[in-house]
Amino acid sequence: MTEPSVARAPIVWREATVRETIDENAHARTLVFDVPGWQGHLAGQHVDVRLTAEDGYVAERSYSIASAPKDPLSLTIERLDDGEVSPYLSEELRQGDALELRGPIGGFFTWRVEDGGPLLLIGGGSGLVPLMSMLRHHRAEQSAIDVRLLLSARTADDILFRHELDALEGVSVSYTLTRSWPDDWTGFQRRIDADMLEAVAPAPSARPHTFVCGPTPFVESAANLLVSLGHEPRSIRAERFGPTGG
Amino acid sequence: MPIFSRGFHGHRRDDVDPARVPPGQYVTNGFPVLSAGPTPRPHLADWSFTIQGAVDRVVTWSWDEFHELPTETFTLDIHCVTKWTKLDTTWTGVSVDTLLEHARPSAGFVTAYADGNYTTNLTLDDITGGKAWIVDTFDGVPLEAEHGGPARMLVPHLYFWKSAKWVRGLNVTPTDEPGFWETNGYNNHGDPWLEQRYWGD
Numbered sequence: 001m002t003e004p005s006v007a008r009a010p011i012v013w014r015e016a017t018v019r020e021t022i023d024e025n026a027h028a029r030t031l032v033f034d035v036p037g038w039q040g041h042l043a044g045q046h047v048d049v050r051l052t053a054e055d056g057y058v059a060e061r062s063y064s065i066a067s068a069p070k071d072p073l074s075l076t077i078e079r080l081d082d083g084e085v086s087p088y089l090s091e092e093l094r095q096g097d098a099l100e101l102r103g104p105i106g107g108f109f110t111w112r113v114e115d116g117g118p119l120l121l122i123g124g125g126s127g128l129v130p131l132m133s134m135l136r137h138h139r140a141e142q143s144a145i146d147v148r149l150l151l152s153a154r155t156a157d158d159i160l161f162r163h164e165l166d167a168l169e170g171v172s173v174s175y176t177l178t179r180s181w182p183d184d185w186t187g188f189q190r191r192i193d194a195d196m197l198e199a200v201a202p203a204p205s206a207r208p209h210t211f212v213c214g215p216t217p218f219v220e221s222a223a224n225l226l227v228s229l230g231h232e233p234r235s236i237r238a239e240r241f242g243p244t245g246g
Numbered sequence: 247m248p249i250f251s252r253g254f255h256g257h258r259r260d261d262v263d264p265a266r267v268p269p270g271q272y273v274t275n276g277f278p279v280l281s282a283g284p285t286p287r288p289h290l291a292d293w294s295f296t297i298q299g300a301v302d303r304v305v306t307w308s309w310d311e312f313h314e315l316p317t318e319t320f321t322l323d324i325h326c327v328t329k330w331t332k333l334d335t336t337w338t339g340v341s342v343d344t345l346l347e348h349a350r351p352s353a354g355f356v357t358a359y360a361d362g363n364y365t366t367n368l369t370l371d372d373i374t375g376g377k378a379w380i381v382d383t384f385d386g387v388p389l390e391a392e393h394g395g396p397a398r399m400l401v402p403h404l405y406f407w408k409s410a411k412w413v414r415g416l417n418v419t420p421t422d423e424p425g426f427w428e429t430n431g432y433n434n435h436g437d438p439w440l441e442q443r444y445w446g447d
Binding site: 092 | 253271278283286427446
């Protein structure tokens with residue numbers, strides 16, 4: 001048997017009670033929890049959620065944390081229609097309901113203002129969620145670090161946290177819509193490509209801290225484009241998810 | 247006493263033998279991709295695989311030399327710490343036992359290292375005795391880059407992050423040296439049947 005050389009405290013399951021639910025759009029809902037004993041988190045981390053049916057059947061999934069580290073823990077759940085857990089979390093769960101969760105988890109896809117910048121965030125769809133935690137952290141700390149967000153979504157209605165994003169100060173927010181767009185749309189109207197990244201991102205010589213999150217093909221494409229533009233592969237942190245049962 | 251989730255029923259799968267699904271996992275038919283950075287794409291002419299460190303003989307194989315080694319084709323289940331399990335995956339590759347015969351390790355720990363600066367640590371016991379391979383073929387076709395091609399480690403009895411994608415060698419060490427995820431919150435050993443996901447599990 002091998003054991004870590006440093007003792008690590010177990011990440012225990014905790015009872016979390018839904019304090020509030022917020023419908024973000026037709027597919028996504030934010031759940032705000034009260035979690036007694038919660039020790040806080042870093043922006044970009046995730047939690048494991050465990051649901052138990054009355055007959056004892058158990059399902060677990062991982063979800064990115066949407067809230068800033070000092071705010072009440074919130075998750076934003078995108079409903080996958082054939083999913084096992086996300087429809088329950090985004091439709092059935094109500095204020096006052098409890099579930100089990102544990103975390104925070106993950107020490108790589110994280111950012112603190114102390115880590116510095118510039119910060120380049122590239123999100124596809126609900127891949128915005130862990131990046132939102134970073135943006136909220138940046139805002140809460142009143143950081144002057146140069147932050148750029150490029151968010152790709154299918155339609156304008158699919159942009160999560162639109163009002164909040166538009167109100168962020170000192171953050172350059174760019175959107176691209178890939179399926180349809182309003183008549184008065186002034187953002188990009190295509191999938192992310194090299195020209196778009198060059199227009200939005202700090203120069204590679206500025207050595208941005210880059211975080212890319214979204215579906216696997218999105219992340220593969222964005223990360224490869226960044227490397228081809230001269231960004232250091234080691235500076236690019238990726239988090240990929242796929243519709244795998246959510 | 248668990249907390250029951252009012253109104254939660256779940257999707258039980260009657261086409262899956264529950265004894266093949268570790269605790270907290272669900273079965274997927276897809277093949278999700280998990281990696282921490284961009285996908286490396288080395289040229290095969292530059293590719294090599296090396297066993298070094300505490301060994302009687304440092305050995306390096308080029309891509310062509312590696313393909314002169316005897317291969318095995320086998321079908322087994324894989325388990326990712328992000329909760330998915332994929333049943334009946336078929337791979338072709340070279341047993342780590344075969345590779346180690348050439349190098350003869352003299353210590354008990356191994357760091358698998360890979361393109362993209364990835365490392366993961368294993369005990370020699372966990373990768374010998376028919377428990378680990380270096381594979382380059384999935385379901386009869388060359389392994390795709392996003393799944394770890396040209397070649398990846400395969401250690402199916404541990405969570406899949408131990409099966410280093412884009413693997414380029416093994417460094418045998420006298421002490422256990424936690425790798426990339428093992429220093430970023432994930433368990434040092436990673437046995438899915440014991441649900442050793444994170445630090446402290």
